[in-house]
Amino acid sequence: MLHALTLILLCQLAGETVVLLTGLPVPGPVLGMLLLLGWLFLRGGISEEVGRTADTLLAHFSLLFVPAGVGVMLHWERIQGQWPAIAAALLLGTLVTLAVTALTMAGAQRLLATVGRRRRGAAGD
Known part of the structure; x- marks a missing residue:
C-alpha cells in the first residue's frame, strides 16, 4: 500500500510542479491524475496494490471535505455577502x-x- 500511495502522491507532486514551472491553466492535481493515467496505460493496467489503495482512499473520500467545510465556517462573514x-x-x-x-x-x-x-x-x- 505504501508503494501505491507513494506513486499516487508523486504523480500529484509532478502535476503541481509542472503547473508551477510552466504556468499551465490547469490545476496541478488534475495534471497529476493525467500523469497517473498515462503511467497506468504504460504499465498495462491497474495493479492490485494501486487498486486497493485507491479503494481505501475513496472509502474515506468524505473526510476530504471537512477542511473545506471548516474554511466556509471560518470565513462565513466574507462569504455571506457573496452568496448570489x-x-x-x-x-x-x-x-x-x-x-x-x-x-x-x-x-x-x-x-x-x-x-x-x-x-x-x-x-x-
Missing part, C-alpha cells in the same frame, strides 16, 4: 456539467453503435 454569485456559479456549473455529460454520453453511444455495426459488417464478409 456563489449560488449562480453553483447553478451554472451544475447545468454545464449535466449538459457536457449528456453530450459525452450521446457521443459515446453513437461511437459504440458505429463500432458495433462495423464489426457485424466485417464478420458477415
Whole structure:
C-alpha cells in the first residue's frame, strides 16, 4: 500500500510542479491524475496494490471535505455577502456539467453503435 500511495502522491507532486514551472491553466492535481493515467496505460493496467489503495482512499473520500467545510465556517462573514454569485456559479456549473455529460454520453453511444455495426459488417464478409 505504501508503494501505491507513494506513486499516487508523486504523480500529484509532478502535476503541481509542472503547473508551477510552466504556468499551465490547469490545476496541478488534475495534471497529476493525467500523469497517473498515462503511467497506468504504460504499465498495462491497474495493479492490485494501486487498486486497493485507491479503494481505501475513496472509502474515506468524505473526510476530504471537512477542511473545506471548516474554511466556509471560518470565513462565513466574507462569504455571506457573496452568496448570489456563489449560488449562480453553483447553478451554472451544475447545468454545464449535466449538459457536457449528456453530450459525452450521446457521443459515446453513437461511437459504440458505429463500432458495433462495423464489426457485424466485417464478420458477415
